[in-house]
Amino acid sequence: MRADAQRNAEKLRAAAAELFQERGLKVPLKEIARRAGVSHGTLYNLYGTREALIDEVVTDLAAGRLDEVAEHALSFGDAWDGFAYYVEKVCELQATDPAVADVVSGRYPRAELLMAVCDRAQTASTRIIERAQRAGSLRPDFTSEDLLLVFGSSALLARAAAGAAPGAWRRGVAFLLDGLRTEAVRGPLPVAPLTTQQMYDVLGGLTANP
Amino acid sequence: MRADAQRNAEKLRAAAAELFQERGLKVPLKEIARRAGVSHGTLYNLYGTREALIDEVVTDLAAGRLDEVAEHALSFGDAWDGFAYYVEKVCELQATDPAVADVVSGRYPRAELLMAVCDRAQTASTRIIERAQRAGSLRPDFTSEDLLLVFGSSALLARAAAGAAPGAWRRGVAFLLDGLRTEAVRGPLPVAPLTTQQMYDVLGGLTANP
DNA sequence: ATCCAACTTGACCCGGGGGTCAAGTTGGAT
DNA sequence: ATCCAACTTGACCCCCGGGTCAAGTTGGAT
Known part of the structure; x- marks a missing residue:
């Protein structure tokens, strides 16, 4: 060359x-x-191709950060805390970086490295999920497939809300986490409720794709 | 004419x-x-304009059905059951009819009748939510804005999953509902877990907009 | 200094979706 | 039967994004 x-x-x-x-x-x-x-x-x-370009940068953009989060999640003493940390942190990464969001949830089957990152994420998810389930704090019928779909949805929400209501995704994640743990703990919500106007704006961005 | x-x-x-x-x-x-x-x-x-055309049909397509569901939800003896019915039914309507989904969550601010239907939906949601909250079965920090965003997300998921995993949205709704009620009841999930392949397919459809 | 393969460029092609309008057609009033 | 306003048509325009390739430029080996 x-x-x-x-x-x-x-x-x-x-x-x-x-x-x-x-x-x-x-x-x-x-x-x-x-x-x-x-x-x-x-x-x-x-x-x-776009895929080749993606593979060129995906490692720098996403792989390291995702691995870090997964690793840290597994180091928590409490398995549920680790799981909750993982979910929140991955969603946060996605919210602050559209590239990460598309790596986790955007499907580019021709981008081999991207797919590899994706697989790693699912493997990590599985381990974190199973650990929490073994500890009895995460409902046993929740799967890593469910979690990746959660990530996908949350990424869309975060992107749509980026302008009008940054952090709105945190409410959704909080509701969901409360539905996933076996104990009936209802944590306080991390963000204030949206105004109707904010909600309309987010809803608008949700269907109009960037 | x-x-x-x-x-x-x-x-x-x-x-x-x-x-x-x-x-x-x-x-x-x-x-x-x-x-x-x-x-x-x-x-x-x-x-x-597209909006004029939408206004021409929105009543037939969505208004009646949404009103019906809301009305029925309020007729439940148990406020929580009414709320859960409402959430599931609206999501089901959206899943089986893309028009309904876009009416509820697609933003077409220039379509007056559509906006009216939207407002009615939010009003109905508020009543159903407050009823369940008064009964003490729905967490008090959940708002109708939250619910409309849930509808928006679920609609996207349902559309993405229509081919590969119809009904996948039901799992998401079930997790969420369990996080919304005050009691620590974890209902059985209404649908089998997704396979990894299904999950990938859904994830693909989630970002690639129709 | 020469030269050619490697490389770059930008004009050009495609299809898709939104939107306009001059020319042609037709309903229906007289 | 006539006639014109109301209406229809499809060719045409826009922008966008993906993709190709002939012609021109340039690195660097000799």
Whole structure:
């Protein structure tokens, strides 16, 4: 590979990482090329597909952070606390970083590394779930598939609410967690209730996809 | 209005109702015209905007059914049962009819009648919620804004899961309801857990908007 | 210094959805 | 039967995003 191509590949990688983090993995490829200061033809030359570009940055963008959270969740003394921490933290990551959200829940089957990250996440989820279930604090009929769907939904909510009601997703997660633990503890909600206007705004963003 | 225009308006109304029910309120206007056997120019002549067309059919498509469910929910002897019935039934309506889903959660602020239906739904929700809270069976920090967001999320999930795992939304609703009631009752789940493959399929449909 | 393969560029293609409007057709009043 | 306003039509325009490729440029080996 020639030196200039190398440089361009790097510029594209950087631009992609930036834009993925700002706007998610579905950002137009031409826009990535524009930010990299390069023709979109060059992007196609060097990477060919969006998936290849994703695989190029997914490790930096998401893998490490997700692994960290999972690891920390397993280090909690109380299994339920670990589980709750995991759910909240993953949702928080998703809320603050659209790239993470799309990695966890966006399906790009052609992006091998992304799929690998996804599998790791599910494996971690399973371990955290089973630990809490063994401790008797998490309902036994909850599966890691359920959890990944929760992550997917929460990511959509968080993105829709980012402008009008940041943190709204925390209420949803709180309700859900209270339904998942075996004890009848109803924790206080972490965020104030939404106004009707906020709710309408969020609802609007929920169906109009970015 | 001339007789032929009248007929075309009716054909368009019918086609819109059909397609809205099949594919939701975002269906391309040109497709509605096609199904009506009419040029899309005519659609623009007679209705001008998507919102006008929506207002034309929203009452038939959604208003009555939503009102019915709300009314029935209030007729339950047990306030919690009424609340749970309401949540499940509205989600079920949404799952079986994309038009209802978009009416409840899709934001079309320019469609006056749709907004009216929406307001009615929120009013009904408030009454059902407050009744259950007065009875002490629903946690007091749950608001009608929360509920409408639940409806919005569930609608997305149901649509995404329609092909791969119909009924998957019921698990989510069940978890949530268990987190909303004050007693520590954990009902049995209404549907079998998803396979990993199903979960992946649903997750895919969740981000790829129809 | 030469030269060619490697690389870049941007014009161009596609399809999809929203929207407009001049030209042609037709209902129905007279 | 005539006639014109009301109506319909489909070609045309827009923007967007994905994708291709001939022509032009340039790195770097010789």
